[in-house]
Amino acid sequence: MNHKESFIKADIYIADMDRQYYCDHHLRLGRYPGETDEQLMLRLLTFVLFAHKELKFTPFQGTHQEAHLLQVNDLEEIENWIVIGQPSEKQLRRACQKSPHVAIVTENDKAGLQWWEKEQHRMAHFSNLDVVRIHGEHLQNLAAMCSRNMKLQINILDGEILVHDHNSVVMVRPEVLLRTHAVQAA
Numbered sequence: 001m002n003h004k005e006s007f008i009k010a011d012i013y014i015a016d017m018d019r020q021y022y023c024d025h026h027l028r029l030g031r032y033p034g035e036t037d038e039q040l041m042l043r044l045l046t047f048v049l050f051a052h053k054e055l056k057f058t059p060f061q062g063t064h065q066e067a068h069l070l071q072v073n074d075l076e077e078i079e080n081w082i083v084i085g086q087p088s089e090k091q092l093r094r095a096c097q098k099s100p101h102v103a104i105v106t107e108n109d110k111a112g113l114q115w116w117e118k119e120q121h122r123m124a125h126f127s128n129l130d131v132v133r134i135h136g137e138h139l140q141n142l143a144a145m146c147s148r149n150m151k152l153q154i155n156i157l158d159g160e161i162l163v164h165d166h167n168s169v170v171m172v173r174p175e176v177l178l179r180t181h182a183v184q185a186a
Contacts, residue, residue: 006031009149010044014051016156021051029057037143042134043068045142046084046105048154048161049132049174055080067095086115089122096126108135108175116177123178131178138172145170 010027027047031040047055047069055071071080081099083091086106095102106112112133123129145152145165153164161172 008040008146011151012044012048012154013152014048014154014156016051016154018156018159023051023053025051027057037146038136038139041142041146042105042107042139043084045134045139045161045163045172046082048156049105050080050082050103052080055082086111086119089119092123092126092129096128099128101128101130102126103130103132105132105134105174107139108133120177127180129178129180130176133175133177134172135175138170141170142172144168 008029008031010025010029012025012027014025015022025047027044029040029043043057047057050069050071052071054073055069058067058070067081068084069080069082070078073079078099080101080103081095082103082105083095084105087095087104092102092104106115116131116133123131142163145163145168151165155162155164159173159176161174163170163172
């Protein structure tokens, strides 16, 4: 993929039988400087995991100080704060104070594994935090689907995600490391 292109359009059709959420989303994702196809697909997959009609990508800040995705209700109250990567305990504390639900989605790479080993015992005291890990081979398979204009059918059942494009199907099974809160669909 040509990384000089700055925006990706993704039409995703989600059938999430686990949460009874069925909706079409027409997304326009900005590609961060130096972002790989795997990283972009991790952002898209994170959206899918927590899909809601009010869930939005936030502007890129260059740090993990803010959420990558936010769900805000009509009263401008944050309902869902989602971070991709490995936030610090201070960042998590701030997020957990601002939102009734916080989720972290991390990769199963060396940095993600080291972060989880170091931080997992500290996360037990957060009552509104979920942590999910996505394995690298799943992201590599999803990266093969990455294009400037994607049309993806997503089916979720029993925690397994099937991603279909016009050429192939990829199965992703996120690993739940910590679950303290059940995400409700709209």
